[in-house]
Amino acid sequence: MSKIKHYENIHIPLWLLKDTCWVMQWKVPGIIMIVPTVLVALIITIKCYREKDIEFWIHLAVLFWISGNSLWMLCEFFDHEGLKYYAAIPFISGTVSVAWFYKKHYFLNKH
Numbered sequence: 001m002s003k004i005k006h007y008e009n010i011h012i013p014l015w016l017l018k019d020t021c022w023v024m025q026w027k028v029p030g031i032i033m034i035v036p037t038v039l040v041a042l043i044i045t046i047k048c049y050r051e052k053d054i055e056f057w058i059h060l061a062v063l064f065w066i067s068g069n070s071l072w073m074l075c076e077f078f079d080h081e082g083l084k085y086y087a088a089i090p091f092i093s094g095t096v097s098v099a100w101f102y103k104k105h106y107f108l109n110k111h
Contacts, residue, residue: 004047011040015066022073030077034070041066057101064094 014037021030041063048056068090075084 004044004051004053007040007044007047011037011044011062014040018070018073022076025077027077030073034073038063038066038070054105055101057097057104061094061097061101064090064097068094 014033018030018033018037021027021033041059045056045059045063047053048059053059068087071090072084072087075081075087
């Protein structure tokens, strides 16, 4: 589990740097930061899945969120504002993932 925590501690600064590039309109660094940010989120999700970690669904939601967030950023950078609404697909998928986590691990374990 400590290995996953290590990746989480790497992931947060990557995410913050990516979003800082977005808000500052630094296109090239922002686009470059998509790769490590999504990659680390993917690694965390895969590790949680392999270890049968109960937080797999939460990390999957984060992966969806980062993906949608990255799509939205790209749409703004390349003036495709009409396409940014497709970011709702991974956002909704992340919401479903979190709902499944709570259903499976909290509501079903209450009885």
